[in-house]
Amino acid sequence: MNAKVADFGPTKLLDCSKTHASTSIKDTLGYLDPEYYGTSSLTEKSDVCSFGVVFLEIKTGTPPSENIVALARELLSCGRIVELMDSSLCGFYKLSAAWKVAEVAYICVAPKSIGRPMMRMVVKDLEEAVTLEFHDSTRYEHISTGTFDEPDMSSAR
Structure with a gap:
């Protein structure tokens, strides 16, 4: 459970006498900021x-998948978080924590950068989700079907 982010694309070696290098961005489709285009x-x-x-x-x-953002927006806007969750969890998770994490991901992929939070706020919100997951007094329940009220996404930072 130690995530690592890798594959930053090709790296250019710079001559020490040069101050910069121009290169085109190479990115896996779906990860690049839509504003970059x-x-x-x-x-x-x-x-x-x-x-x-x-x-x-x-x-x-x-x-x-390049469609994951569109799928998440569609499901979360309709309050269908259960359909978004990893099926290998078999429905065993705290819904409050799942919604908090979904809210964080939702605002991170906002189409315009002005609607995205700063990373320090992402960290703060994820810490809150961990608190909900491990310290919430409600017990884990198997969630198999149904829709739920959508969290207030208007508070995007």
Whole structure:
């Protein structure tokens, strides 16, 4: 359970006398900030977006897919979190923690960077989700069907 992020693409060796190198971005489809295509600029919020995609993959238990963000938006906007969760969990998870994690991932992949949180807020929110998972007094229940009320996504930072 020690996640590692790797594969940063090809690395260029720089001559010490040069101050920079120009290179085109090579990225796996689905991870790159959608704003990059219009601005050709990557920011800290671009990293937040990519993190959100990886987080959705972990949450859903699905391999990388360019459609994961669209699927998550559709399911979460309808309150269908159970369909989004990794099926290998067999429905055993605390719904409050699952919603908190879903909310974090949801705002991380906002189409516009202005709607994405700073990474320090992501960390804070994930710590809250861990607290809900391990310290919430409700017991684990098998959740197999049904829809649930959507969390307030309007508080995106």
